[in-house]
Amino acid sequence: MLLLARRGPCSILHRRHASTRTVNSVINALTSEPSSLCAPSAGPLAGLRLAVKDNICTKAWPTTCSSKILENFKSPFDATVVSLLLDGGAEIVGKANCDEFGMGSLNIHSSHGPVVNPFGLHNGEIVERRSAGGSSGGSAAAVAAHLCDAALGTDTGGSVRLPASYCGVVGLKPSYGIISRWGVVSFADSLDCVGVLAQDVHTVRRVHNALAIYDSRDPTAAPSRIREKAAQLCRRHLEQGQDGALNGLRIGIPQEYFPTELQDSIVASVQRILAQLRSRGATLVPVSLPSTRYALSAYYVISSAEASSNLARYDGIECGMRVEPPPGADLVKTANVYAHTRSLGFGKEVQRRMLLGTYALSADAFENYFLQAQRVRKLIKADFDRVFCVPNALNSSPSAPSEGVHVLLHPSAIQTAPKLPGQDDANAESSTLDAYVQDVMTVPASLAGLPAMSVPGGQGADGWPIGVSVVGQWGCDELVMRVGEVIESCREEAS
Amino acid sequence: MLAHGRTRLLTRNTRWTRQAHDARWPGWELVVGIEVHAQIKSRRKLFSGCGAEALASDLTTPPNTHVAPFDAAFPGTLPHLNPKCVELGVRTAIALNADVQHRSAFDRKHYFYADLPSGYQITQQYAPIARNGRLDLEKDGISVRVKQVQLEQDTGKSTFLPRNRITAIDLNRAGMPLMEIVSEPDMRSPEQAGNYVRTLQALLRSVGSSDGNMEQGSLRCDVNVSVNRVGEPPGTRCEIKNLNSVKFMMVAITCEAFRQISLLERGLPVAQETRGFNEERAETYSLRSKEDAPDYRYMPDPNIPPLLIDSTYIDAIRQRMPELPNATRARLLVQGLSQRDVEVLMDVDSGREVGYDGQLGYGAVAYFDEVARGRDPKVVVNWITHELLGQLAFRDETFKENPMSTEQMGDLIDLVQAGKVTGTSGKTILRHILTTRTSDLPSKIAEDLKLLAASDDGASLETWCREAIAALPEQADVVRRGNLKVVDKIMGHVMKASRGTAKAQDVRAMLLKLLQ
Known part of the structure; x- marks a missing residue:
């Protein structure tokens, strides 16, 4: 698909790539060196330069998932999203660093090393080493540092929205099943979504619309008739948000999303945005999603269980790294042969989650963990269906409260970007738990498969970016983006 | 080559089949249930998509040439259910008088083995495609209940090469569709078990869902065997795995029955376990005990939506x-x-x-x-x-x-x-x-070839007959004297002369007329 024609604009790209390399060497956002490939200039994405998260398969670059176990792996095919980008005329500048297989919230669990948040860059130097967030930290940092116009990430429990929030960019996790997962390396299939990150909502929409196409190779893709049904249901509520006027728009503020851990400065920023939205005609409605407090546990059980299953394939036989068993090792039991490869190939965090997931699926724990988590997931979906006025197109008989809200709005994270742990951080273990807590704001939308977007929402007390999240009913991606655009314009007004 | 002991067992089997009390083990009752794995005869694999590499293969296909990225569990691949396999599964279910389930689902069964690239097999543990069927064995006058039919993936093949101590893996078979057909423990003799498998084979072939070829491995059996004293509840069962001919399956059941009876008669318990069968020695051996049974960590496959089958679809298949x-x-x-x-x-x-x-x-x-x-x-x-x-x-x-x-x-x-x-x-x-x-x-x-019968060509018939009489004067005289049996001999001469075109009846009539 890539056109290797050396034309005029290429020399410009060459110069651009030179500066890109310098910045990238500091923030470590792109794993493969930007290449000087020129893309065809026609198509809806012509002129856009994109980075693609390294857990999305590309024929032209290795796909490592930031894991040693796939360090030299080159996929024999392009992911559907990659083909769509190239067909749309976009240029792909390279692969973006991430947490290993998408597991992490800080992009520190990577065989390529941590991503450094470019917000701490001053005159090409890092003055404050903070996390870019994870797991799509490389994608967010590449956008924030202008290494590209937009980036593809993946979002399983907040992996697009959290780094977007930390890096001060826009990050959209579309409705589950809207963008094809063919060629996206599975972490937890029932939660994984391809997401888009960019400097502004307009660019996010451009990329999203080029990718939101039914793909028969993704068995979980929403069929066209469901997409149309959802579009119809949303359209009835979409008059709002045009030209920045919000008359009639009801925005729900979920009380469970303001936990004690939330930094005060974040609350203040969100309040400022809410006041602006109200002044434009929106109605603010306090709502409750009572099952939210179980979401984090359910999320970690389900995602880890699926991960333990999906990652069983990395055994050193068909592809990826292989560690030969040492002389005299037990070769009788297959699992013991694999263990050498898997113990060295997987990082600590991935191993931790696989063990957790394996336990959750064991005969003794299945009922109390896996099935219980699935029940919680249903409750969380029901919570959302109870507050939205737009009915859920996935339900067999969609109905919704007429007095319900159009979208929900809440902080994207409990804090601004945390400091990157030092090389010899004694508190590595406790920071792991902190990282899990961080996901509390983002996992409910993932469990329910809802569209959610983090939009820059000002600065925290420390001057670092904060994000606010807009969450909509399934299939209301466009409504979410429109509200996001209004928030964007509010911020421009304020500054 | 059959060992002596086994030959004797087989001959005894056939002799005593119809006896209510089995003379091989008087006072004991044998209970057998069978799980059959039949490969669905589909052109493409169960979930591997529509690429040329996802085609079915046979034993002549060079190793690892029919392997889609999905079959090798490459990262980023996703399953795509082949509707033909569903159709053949439904056809089989209808043939077995089973209830096709309007909603069935696929699960992952996890274990590490070299011929299973993804680390799990996609099967239908919790919600099979069909339940409650039956297979009538007319010869035995019994009806075996079929508990369920489930669709699942086959594995690849691994071959241990002792010389270089490596295991060679062929993924041609990986991802091929299987039907697992699970019977209730309704069989009472090795012969009924054999008849069940043969009847099932013929049924699968007649509906075109599988060629049921045990020699080539497209049909494999696991049998559950238990014994109990007549009038007592069923005993502890053992599963015998991977039996690949009907004959060996029957021998294995017989051997296992004797083994269990001998244990019980000595007052020893039968341990619930999985056993293999040694064809050379005609005996079963322990593979693993119940305690060692692997935990397969079944999980609903998050990639494959539930399989919804409506009555219109089932009826359309029933019609055809x-x-x-x-x-x-x-x-x-x-x-x-x-x-x-x-x-x-x-x-x-x-x-x-x-x-x-x-x-x-x-x-x-x-x-x-x-x-x-x-x-x-x-x-x-x-x-x-x-x-x-x-x-x-x-x-x-x-x-x-x-x-x-x-x-x-x-x-x-x-x-x-x-x-x-x-x-x-x-x-x-x-x-x-x-x-x-x-x-x-x-x-x-x-x-x-000038073979048209000289039916109404009386002239040539008469000529042939006169020639024959002339050639065989002695026989002609005997006939003239009234011994009509000898006419056959002259007829043979005529038939030869006519190169078979003359009709025997006409020849006979003409000869008798001429010799009167």
Whole structure:
């Protein structure tokens, strides 16, 4: 698909790539060196330069998932999203660093090393080493540092929205099943979504619309008739948000999303945005999603269980790294042969989650963990269906409260970007738990498969970016983006 | 090679099949249940998509040439359910009188093995495609309940190469569709178990869902065996894995029954375990105990949405269902065929090729049906079973290699029936067709070979007869004196002279007229 024609604009790209390399060497956002490939200039994405998260398969670059176990792996095919980008005329500048297989919230669990948040860059130097967030930290940092116009990430429990929030960019996790997962390396299939990150909502929409196409190779893709049904249901509520006027728009503020851990400065920023939205005609409605407090546990059980299953394939036989068993090792039991490869190939965090997931699926724990988590997931979906006025197109008989809200709005994270742990951080273990807590704001939308977007929402007390999240009913991606655009314009007004 | 002990067991088996109390183990009752894994005869694999590399393969396919990225569990691949496999699963379920489930689902069964690239097999643990079926064993007069039918993936093949101490893996078979057909423990003897598998094989072949070939591994059996004293509840069962011929399965069940009875008679318990079968030694051996049973960590497959099958779909398949063996047998008997002829036809028929994706093979029964249209079925079946099959067998050819079309067979039978050629000439024509593989119609062949019966050509008949009488004066005298038996001898001379074109009845009448 890539056109290797050396034309005029290429020399410009060459110069651009030179500066890109310098910045990238500091923030470590792109794993493969930007290449000087020129893309065809026609198509809806012509002129856009994109980075693609390294857990999305590309024929032209290795796909490592930031894991040693796939360090030299080159996929024999392009992911559907990659083909769509190239067909749309976009240029792909390279692969973006991430947490290993998408597991992490800080992009520190990577065989390529941590991503450094470019917000701490001053005159090409890092003055404050903070996390870019994870797991799509490389994608967010590449956008924030202008290494590209937009980036593809993946979002399983907040992996697009959290780094977007930390890096001060826009990050959209579309409705589950809207963008094809063919060629996206599975972490937890029932939660994984391809997401888009960019400097502004307009660019996010451009990329999203080029990718939101039914793909028969993704068995979980929403069929066209469901997409149309959802579009119809949303359209009835979409008059709002045009030209920045919000008359009639009801925005729900979920009380469970303001936990004690939330930094005060974040609350203040969100309040400022809410006041602006109200002044434009929106109605603010306090709502409750009572099952939210179980979401984090359910999320970690389900995602880890699926991960333990999906990652069983990395055994050193068909592809990826292989560690030969040492002389005299037990070769009788297959699992013991694999263990050498898997113990060295997987990082600590991935191993931790696989063990957790394996336990959750064991005969003794299945009922109390896996099935219980699935029940919680249903409750969380029901919570959302109870507050939205737009009915859920996935339900067999969609109905919704007429007095319900159009979208929900809440902080994207409990804090601004945390400091990157030092090389010899004694508190590595406790920071792991902190990282899990961080996901509390983002996992409910993932469990329910809802569209959610983090939009820059000002600065925290420390001057670092904060994000606010807009969450909509399934299939209301466009409504979410429109509200996001209004928030964007509010911020421009304020500054 | 059969070991002595095993041969003895087999002969004893057949002798005592119908006995209510099995003379092999008086006072004991045997309980058998069977899990059959039958490979679905689909052109493409169960979930591997539509690329050329996802095609089905056979034993002649070079290793690792039919492997889609999904089969090798490459990262980023996703399953894509092959609707043909669902259709054949439903066809099988209908043939087994099972309830096709309107909603079924796929689960992952996890274990690490080199021929399982993804680390899990996609199967239907919790919600199978069909439940509550049954298979009637007419010969045994019993009906075996079928608990469920589930769709699942086959694994690859691993072969240990002892010389270089490595395991070679062939993924051609990885991801091929299987039906697991689980019976209830309704069989009471090794013979019933054997009959169950053979009947099931014939059923699968007749609906075109599997070729059920145990030698090539497209049908594999696991059997559950337990024994109990008559009148007592069933005993602890053992599972014997991977039996790949009906004969060995029956031997394995017999051996296992003896082993369990011997334990119980010594007051020892039977441990619930999984056992293998050593064909050379004719004995089962422990593979793993219940405590060592692996935890497969079943999980609903998050990539595959539930399989929803509505009544319209099931009815459409029911409408197009091919005839099942029991119905075929009954229909042929009604047409006046003998039990023996029916068995021969059905036996040859079951060897027909099973086409891909449910395409029905063309077998001996279909051949018979076509030829018998508008003709006497009994005459037709005689020509097929006695002459055609006989000649094919003589030539060491199978029915599949039969070059004689139904048009040729029909024309031939018509010629003979109408008296245009004699039976003897008819057989000559049949042999001529098998040898030359000509597509000419028998009426043309008869003309070319001058085999048309000299029916009303009284002149030549009389000439042949006079010549014969002249050639055999002694015999002619004996006949003249009233011993009519000897006329046959003179007839033979005439037949020879006419090269079989003369009709025996006419010859006889003419000779008697001339010798009166």
